[in-house]
Amino acid sequence: MKHLGRHVLAEIYGCGFDILNDIRKVEEIMVNAALEAGAEVRECVFHKFSPQGVSGVVVISESHLAIHTWPELGYAAVDVFTCGERVDPWDACNYLTSHFCAQHMTARETKRGIIPFAGQVAVNQ
Amino acid sequence: MKHLGRHVLAEIYGCGFDILNDIRKVEEIMVNAALEAGAEVRECVFHKFSPQGVSGVVVISESHLAIHTWPELGYAAVDVFTCGERVDPWDACNYLTSHFCAQHMTARETKRGIIPFAGQVAVNQ
Numbered sequence: 001m002k003h004l005g006r007h008v009l010a011e012i013y014g015c016g017f018d019i020l021n022d023i024r025k026v027e028e029i030m031v032n033a034a035l036e037a038g039a040e041v042r043e044c045v046f047h048k049f050s051p052q053g054v055s056g057v058v059v060i061s062e063s064h065l066a067i068h069t070w071p072e073l074g075y076a077a078v079d080v081f082t083c084g085e086r087v088d089p090w091d092a093c094n095y096l097t098s099h100f101c102a103q104h105m106t107a108r109e110t111k112r113g114i115i116p117f118a119g120q121v122a123v124n125q
Numbered sequence: 126m127k128h129l130g131r132h133v134l135a136e137i138y139g140c141g142f143d144i145l146n147d148i149r150k151v152e153e154i155m156v157n158a159a160l161e162a163g164a165e166v167r168e169c170v171f172h173k174f175s176p177q178g179v180s181g182v183v184v185i186s187e188s189h190l191a192i193h194t195w196p197e198l199g200y201a202a203v204d205v206f207t208c209g210e211r212v213d214p215w216d217a218c219n220y221l222t223s224h225f226c227a228q229h230m231t232a233r234e235t236k237r238g239i240i241p242f243a244g245q246v247a248v249n250q
Contacts, residue, residue: 004200005202009132009235009237013240042172042180043172045169047184049186055167055184057170057191059181063180063193063202064180064182064193068208073238075129075240077206077237081202081204112134113136113198113202114136115138115198
């Protein structure tokens, strides 16, 4: 059975408070991570929380990159979902780990869209 | 060790073409799923692809809900990430499965932000 996409959930630890609390910097790094991985950026939305923390998503033609930061813990939760063969989600994760100057990253990939019953899925067409 | 959040990746199969290809309907269902789970909606971004398919994200105070649809396969890839004790990501997943009239849903939860070295993570504060 084929899968439609790959979804990497990455735990990025040991980052600086200031970089994780800077909404413009977080957005810039996320967009560049998408571009570095060869993705086509479609939409971005980022939100700054009080007293600290940033959440944001980059919607790409190939799916999305999302981030939530806890500056007070030096931690960012990232997920990168890509479809097709051309874009590698690990390239984006490695870019993020490097550009957030993380001390440590762990990640796991899940295959998405494993179509188990091809004869049943296209309903109402 | 405590975790900061719960991230559910859900595979939603056997949905109708029309509902998965209707950007306004997909956004409405996603926002209502967030509200149904007790989340606070902060930002939304949705994108319609040609010839078909919708991608979108609802950023909530408690993290995010994301969706990517393949109407031609009757399939939607959903992920719901929530932080804190108050919002249950499974409530949102079940709402989505119901309101997309899915024939079948499988999902897996991953704990996010398991902080293994509390003494090291808060750097540069």
